[in-house]
Amino acid sequence: MxxxxxxxxxxxxxxxxxxxxxxxxxxxxxxxxxxxxxVSKVKVDEITGKTTIEYDTQKIVLSKITERFEKxxxxxxxxxxxxxx
Amino acid sequence: MIEQFKGVVLVILLGLFALAGALIPGTQIAYAHxxxxxxxxxxxxxxxxxxxxGIRSLLHKNITAQLFATIxxxxxxxxxxxxxxxxxxxTAEAVGYLTASAIVAFIILAGMTLEDYIIHRTRGAxxxxxxxxxxxxxxRRDGKEVQVPIDEVKKGEIVLVKPGxxxxxxxxxxxxxxxxxxxxxxxxxxxxxxxxxxxTFAGTLNENGALEIIVEKVAEDTTLAHxxxxxxxxxxxxxxxxxxxxxxxTYFLPIMTIVSSSVFVASYFTLGFEAAxxxxxxxxxxxxxxxxxxxVPVAVAATIGNASMNAIIIKxxxxxxxxxxxxxxxxxxxxxxTIGEPRVVEVKTFGNYSEADTIKYAAIAEKFSEHPLSKAxxxxxxxxxxxxxxxxxxxxxPGQGVDAHFGNKHILIGRKMTETIISVEANQLMSKVESEGxxxxxxxxxxxxxxxxxxxxxxxxxxxxxIQRLKRLGVKTAMLTGxxxxxxxxxxxxxxxxEYHAELLPEQKVAYIGELKKGNVVAMVGDGVNDAPxxxxxxxxxxxxxxxxxVAIETADVALLGDDLTKVEYAxxxxxxxxxxxKGNIVYAFIWNIVALSLAAxxxxxxxxxxxxxxxxxxxxxxxxxxxxxxxxKPLAKIKG
Numbered sequence: 273m274x275x276x277x278x279x280x281x282x283x284x285x286x287x288x289x290x291x292x293x294x295x296x297x298x299x300x301x302x303x304x305x306x307x308x309x310x311v312s313k314v315k316v317d318e319i320t321g322k323t324t325i326e327y328d329t330q331k332i333v334l335s336k337i338t339e340r341f342e343k344x345x346x347x348x349x350x351x352x353x354x355x356x357x
Numbered sequence: 358m359i360e361q362f363k364g365v366v367l368v369i370l371l372g373l374f375a376l377a378g379a380l381i382p383g384t385q386i387a388y389a390h391x392x393x394x395x396x397x398x399x400x401x402x403x404x405x406x407x408x409x410x411g412i413r414s415l416l417h418k419n420i421t422a423q424l425f426a427t428i429x430x431x432x433x434x435x436x437x438x439x440x441x442x443x444x445x446x447x448t449a450e451a452v453g454y455l456t457a458s459a460i461v462a463f464i465i466l467a468g469m470t471l472e473d474y475i476i477h478r479t480r481g482a483x484x485x486x487x488x489x490x491x492x493x494x495x496x497r498r499d500g501k502e503v504q505v506p507i508d509e510v511k512k513g514e515i516v517l518v519k520p521g522x523x524x525x526x527x528x529x530x531x532x533x534x535x536x537x538x539x540x541x542x543x544x545x546x547x548x549x550x551x552x553x554x555x556x557t558f559a560g561t562l563n564e565n566g567a568l569e570i571i572v573e574k575v576a577e578d579t580t581l582a583h584x585x586x587x588x589x590x591x592x593x594x595x596x597x598x599x600x601x602x603x604x605x606x607t608y609f610l611p612i613m614t615i616v617s618s619s620v621f622v623a624s625y626f627t628l629g630f631e632a633a634x635x636x637x638x639x640x641x642x643x644x645x646x647x648x649x650x651x652x653v654p655v656a657v658a659a660t661i662g663n664a665s666m667n668a669i670i671i672k673x674x675x676x677x678x679x680x681x682x683x684x685x686x687x688x689x690x691x692x693x694x695t696i697g698e699p700r701v702v703e704v705k706t707f708g709n710y711s712e713a714d715t716i717k718y719a720a721i722a723e724k725f726s727e728h729p730l731s732k733a734x735x736x737x738x739x740x741x742x743x744x745x746x747x748x749x750x751x752x753x754x755p756g757q758g759v760d761a762h763f764g765n766k767h768i769l770i771g772r773k774m775t776e777t778i779i780s781v782e783a784n785q786l787m788s789k790v791e792s793e794g795x796x797x798x799x800x801x802x803x804x805x806x807x808x809x810x811x812x813x814x815x816x817x818x819x820x821x822x823x824i825q826r827l828k829r830l831g832v833k834t835a836m837l838t839g840x841x842x843x844x845x846x847x848x849x850x851x852x853x854x855x856e857y858h859a860e861l862l863p864e865q866k867v868a869y870i871g872e873l874k875k876g877n878v879v880a881m882v883g884d885g886v887n888d889a890p891x892x893x894x895x896x897x898x899x900x901x902x903x904x905x906x907x908v909a910i911e912t913a914d915v916a917l918l919g920d921d922l923t924k925v926e927y928a929x930x931x932x933x934x935x936x937x938x939x940k941g942n943i944v945y946a947f948i949w950n951i952v953a954l955s956l957a958a959x960x961x962x963x964x965x966x967x968x969x970x971x972x973x974x975x976x977x978x979x980x981x982x983x984x985x986x987x988x989x990x991k992p993l994a995k996i997k998g
Contacts (some may be wrong), residue, residue, distance in 0.1 A: 293651045294410075294421075295469075296476045297593075300658075303480065304589045307487070309508045309576045319413040331508070343586070345593045 274329045274339070275312065275357040280338070282321040282346040294318045308332060314342055326356070361477065362989070364470040367403060368668045371466055375401035375459035396436075397455045401434060404462030406469065406615060422971060424937075425613065425641040426465050429964065432638050433458035436631075461642060470971035474652075475976075475983050479655060481661030482986065483588055489541045489560035490581050494525035497569075510575045515670040518568045523560060527574035530555045535566030542580060542904045543919035544668020580904060584918070587672065587910065588665045592658040597673025598936070601945050609646045613917050617641055620958045628960075636960050643967040645951040648946035650976040653939050655982035660935040661924060663986050668918040669928050670903075676914045679897050680932035682878040686827055687870065689883035689891070690838035690845065693901055694852050694922070695814040699729055699796065701737035703811035705786060715745060715808030719800045720745045722768040723759035726753055730798065733812050758798075769801040777801040794847030814844075820852045822993060823922035830926055831998030836874065837881075837891070866891040868973055885909025885916070899925060927990045935985050942978045949974040 284297065298318035305323070306314045309333025315324045325337060334353075341348045378397030381389050397601060402912035411427030437454030440520060459602050494504050494510050495517045507525055510516065512987060515531060524537070536548040539561045548564055557570055560581035576582065617640045624633035657674040664671045671677060688694050704712040720738035722732035724745055738745055748768070751761035758771015769777050772787070777799060779787075783806045787797045795813040799806050824834050829890045836857040838845050845859035858869060867890045873879045885900025889912045892898030900906075902920040910916045917924050953970050956962045962970065 293647070293654060294414075295473055296479075296654060296658075299473075299477065299480070300589065300592065303483075304586075307585075317408065320419060334486070340586075343590050356889075 273357060274355070276329050276334075276353065277324065277326045277356045278334060278337075278353045279351040280323045280325065280341070281351055282316070282323050282341055283349075284321070284346050300326055301341075301344060301346070304336065305340060308337060308340060311337065315328040323350070329355075361470075361474060364473060366448055367406070368463070368467045368470050371400050371403040371459070371463050374403060375456065375463050378459060382914075394455060397459045399433070400459040401430060401455075401462050404430070404466050407462060407465050419604040422645050422647045423465070423469075425644050426461070426968070429638045429641040430458045430462055432528070432634065433461070433964070436634060439988060457490065457964050460965050463948055464965070464968045464972055468976055471976060472979050475979050476655060479658050479662060479983050482512050482666045483585060486541060486560070486581065486585050486588075486665065486794050491523045491525040491559075495519075504800055508576050510572055512572050512575065516572055517571050518563045518570060519529045520563060520565050520567060522563055524557050524563055524568070524570065525575075526557075526572045527568060527579045528557055528570040528572045530557060531569040531571050533568040534566050536564045538562040538564060539904075540668075542668075542920060543902075544924070545919045546862055581908065583910070584665070584670065584904075584939045587670055587904070588661060591661045591670065591672045593932065594657075594673030594675065596653055596657050596678055596936075597862060598678060598939050598943070599657075599674070602649045602653055605943075605947065606646045606650050607622045609644070609649075613641070613644055616954060616958065624960070632960070635964065636957065639957040639960075639962050639967045640954060642964050643950075643957040643962060643971050644908065645946070645950055645953070645971040645974050648949060648975045649943060651975070652942035652946055652978050653686075655979055656935055656939045656942065656985055659985035660931060660981050663988055664928065664931060665923060667927060667990065668904075668921070670916040670918065671928065671932070672914055672916070676897060677932045677935055679878070680744060680880070680929050681936040683832060683880045683897060683929050685835060685873055685881060686880045687835040687873060687879040687891075687895070688839055688854065689881075689888050690836050690848055691814060692761050692884050692887075693882055694820045694836060694854075695816050697814065697850060698731045699812045700815050701733050701810055702795065702813045702815060703790075704808055705811070706808040707780070707783060707806060710802075710807040712740060712808070715810065716741060717743050717745065718763070718766070718768050718802055718807070719770055719810060721748050721763050721796070722751055722759045722770050724748060725751065726759065728753075730796065730812055731759075732797075734810060737810075753904070767803050769804065770798060772797065772799060774799075774801070777806060778804050779806055792843065794841075795846035814848075816851050817920065817922065818846060819921055819923050823925060824853045826923055826926035826996055827929075828855075829993070829996040830929060832926075832929065833877070837861055837869060839863070839866075842977070863887070863890060867894045870894045880915075880925070880929075882917075882922070885913050899928075923990070926996065930991070930996070931985075931988060933986060938981060938985060942981055946974060947979050 295318050298316040302314050302316045305311060310328045311325060313326035338348045375398050378393050378400055380394040407423050408427045410423035414421040414424050433454050484933050492507055493504050494507055496505050496510055497515045504506055516526055528551050529543050529550050532553060534552045537551045537639035538548040540546045541560045542558045559579035617637050620640050621633050621637040624636050660677055661671050678775040691697050704715050706715055716738050719734050723734050724747060748761040748763050752760060753759050757773040761768045790811050795811050798810040798812060800808050827834050834854040836854045838859050839861055840859055842859040845857050849857035861869060870879060870881055870891050880897040880899060881892050882901060883892055885903055886909055892912055898914045899917060900909040901917040903909040903916035904918040915928055957967050
């Protein structure tokens with residue numbers, strides 16, 4: 273086990289509306305990322321798109337995670353990255 | 358689940374505090390007024406989710422109903438606590454303002470929670486798929502069976518699947534025999550037989566026998582996982598119609614600023630400060646940009662979710678809009694409208710020989726041949742439970758047939774075997790069958806024809822219905838094939854397509870699609886691999902039988918995971934319905950906003966009524982969109998264009 277915590281900024285231009293819309297997108301994103309093999313924790317802030325992810329570096333590389341974001345139509349930017357275990 | 362529970366608890370708590378705050382002034386308790394204010398303020402504070410949304414959306418320049426609500430509630434609270442007239446006329450009105458803000462917060466929070474729940478349900482289709490893949494697998498390691506988490510299973514290992522269990526991996530059957538229900542992947546609900554050498558998919562149900570499977574793909578690499586990811590990605594791709602909704606919401610803030618400040622100014626000079634304030638608050642509360650912006654994405658997600666439950670993958674909102682306009686569907690013939698491999702469809706016999714004799718001798722001669730026609734004959738013999746001994750000797754003559762011996766019997770197979778004596782009767786029969794586009798194989802025993810085997814590529818069981826469904830929908834149909842005119846005509850007649858075009862080379866198919874596109878919106882249905890260029894040139898490319906072929910799924914706009922062609926009609930019908938609903942929702946939300954805003958501006962609504970209206974508008978749009986998830990294919994007779 274080698275857990276790393278990363279904070280990403282995920283943005284998408286197509287949600288101009290209400291909280292319902294933002295919650296909806298965040299919910300989908302959260303599920304999609306959580307199902308990746310090796311990802312143990314995901315928290316998506318529904319408005320800012322700030323996403324905190326904890327993952328096992330022996331099971332998945334960060335680029336795989338960001339690739340998933342991109343496939344889902346998000347632009348990602350890594351804010352911080354630290355080893356926590 | 359826990360979060361939803363938390364949401365409901367918050368709504369209930371807020372309601373209870375608001376209620377207590379409103380009731381206490383009527384009692385004899387000491388400091389009733391102060392307690393009431395305190396309780397009401399707590400109630401308002403419990404709506405923190407609204408303000409959090411409101412404030413942060415402001416920071417990110419997103420205009421939301423929560424932003425307006427936050428401003429309105431803030432104004433009401435301040436008014437309730439500070440307005441001199443309220444304290445001058447006693448405490449009743451001050452509490453009135455506060456109570457109203459608590460009720461408003463309650464309704465909005467309840468609305469948000471309900472919307473969250475409905476939207477969460479939209480994911481339902483996907484969740485069902487996800488649940489189908491087991492989290493653990495029984496693996497044989499060092500001669501022992503161990504249960505391990507699925508992400509620890511490695512390629513090349515052997516997993517054991519008991520009857521009644523879901524298969525955890527994509528792989529090949531090493532031993533065992535069973536029937537497997539592959540409905541999750543192909544939508545086909547009739548189980549199919551699996552035995553040594555057959556491929557299995559993760560997430561399918563092993564019914565009655567134990568299987569040992571060599572692992573080829575695990576976890577995220579399985580076909581099921583790819584499908585889930587595709588659906589997730591498709592749901593995120595917006596439909597062009599959303600741009601209209603987005604444009605409205607962009608104008609929302611300037612319009613609202615103008616409307617609310619004019620209402621305030623106008624009522625300030627006519628009705629005074631307090632009434633002006635109340636009206637402005639009402640205007641802010643009634644505005645519901647949410648209904649406009651949520652209408653399309655929820656409908657897109659629900660439609661794609663619905664399609665995936667029917668083994669159809671629509672790869673994004675754009676394709677929903679294209680699908681609804683389709684006026685002509687072009688089908689590839691071989692492997693699409695037909696099964697794609699020759700089968701024995703008829704056996705004619707002469708003299709005292711039976712059907713079984715004819716097939717038996719033909720099968721003996723063809724036993725070791727790899728020719729597709731031989732395979733059809735051997736398959737027929739197996740189907741008839743015939744025992745096929747080895748031929749004594751055999752010789753395949755390319756382009757002509759087979760010359761074989763079985764004991765002292767001389768077997769000749771094929772149209773061009775010159776030694777065969779073909780009777781006038783047999784010759785007439787063969788010419789007739791050939792004119793129907795089928796292939797005839799005469800079987801001769803000691804040079805005399807004993808029977809004729811008729812082989813043809815057969816039409817799929819549901820091709821006819823698929824075409825009929827499209828016709829009822831008012832969609833034209835065409836068949837494009839590289840095959841000869843005779844065969845094409847025969848198949849076209851059987852399935853009932855409006856037009857057919859034969860002897861087309863792959864690049865001619867592409868060009869022909871271009872021709873059809875003049876005046877039509879064309880969907881092309883093919884296998885997705887050989888037809889990839891034609892699919893790409895059409896307005897909407899359908900790949901059929903796409904499960905297990907990543908290439909086919911990749912190239913298509915719509916992938917039919919199984920080989921049920923009736924799904925083409927369903928995809929079009931569903932898209933029409935979905936698009937109408939999106940359009941309807943946008944128009945409805947727009948009118949709703951205008952009407953509610955006018956009512957508020959002219960003082961016909963109070964703040965509580967305003968917020969009830971706004972939430973009702975938004976929730977009805979969300980429900981209306983989410984209901985697309987429940988849509989089902991109609992029986993043939995009920996389809997209307």
